[in-house]
Amino acid sequence: MFEMKQLPFELSALDPWISSATMEFHYGRHYRGYIDKLNELVKDTPYAEMPLEAVIKESYRKTSDRAIYNNAGQVWNHQFFWNSLSAEGATRPPVKIMKQIEAAYDSYDAFKAAFKAKALGQFGSGWCWAVQKDGRVDIVATSNADNPVSLDLGQPLLCLDVWEHAYYLDYQNRRADFIDAFLEHMIKW
Ligand code: MN
Numbered sequence: 001m002f003e004m005k006q007l008p009f010e011l012s013a014l015d016p017w018i019s020s021a022t023m024e025f026h027y028g029r030h031y032r033g034y035i036d037k038l039n040e041l042v043k044d045t046p047y048a049e050m051p052l053e054a055v056i057k058e059s060y061r062k063t064s065d066r067a068i069y070n071n072a073g074q075v076w077n078h079q080f081f082w083n084s085l086s087a088e089g090a091t092r093p094p095v096k097i098m099k100q101i102e103a104a105y106d107s108y109d110a111f112k113a114a115f116k117a118k119a120l121g122q123f124g125s126g127w128c129w130a131v132q133k134d135g136r137v138d139i140v141a142t143s144n145a146d147n148p149v150s151l152d153l154g155q156p157l158l159c160l161d162v163w164e165h166a167y168y169l170d171y172q173n174r175r176a177d178f179i180d181a182f183l184e185h186m187i188k189w
Helices: 020-040 054-060 063-082 097-106 106-119 174-184
Strands: 124-135 136-143 157-159
Touching: 020 063, 054 174, 063 157, 097 106, 097 136, 106 124, 106 136, 106 174
Parallel strands: none
Antiparallel strands: 124 136, 124 157
């Protein structure tokens, strides 16, 4: 049985950048839905006893297990996303990561601009990640339930959910404003 992880803050803690109405649906309905569906799908299969990351890697290789992969990926991605949000305002990268960011992007502002462009450019539903690979910081976008674990894109540092359900109640179609709010007010390194 996979269980919901507790949110590291109150549902209203990100207001006004993310409203409690959005969090109630996003955490309480969407995330819960992926957990419930995953548990239903893995019941009486070897996946039921596996750690979540192992479920993702194993089901990714089997096209017949696509539904399990999609729900397991969504659970893992959301848990990563909850931990990428700060209720105490945006944080700065730790010194070691900042040095890698400056090496790759010249400045933290340039990194944020690149992150915004990548998140905006993700067509349809997906995720934008900061990852670390071979001592380098990179930015990657993934579709639907994909993530850096299944696609082997490096060690994820943080992510932003850019599915419409993450921002539509607060921003409607203005994904750019949601990304700005994340980078300037909520990002948690
Ligand atoms: Mn979501």
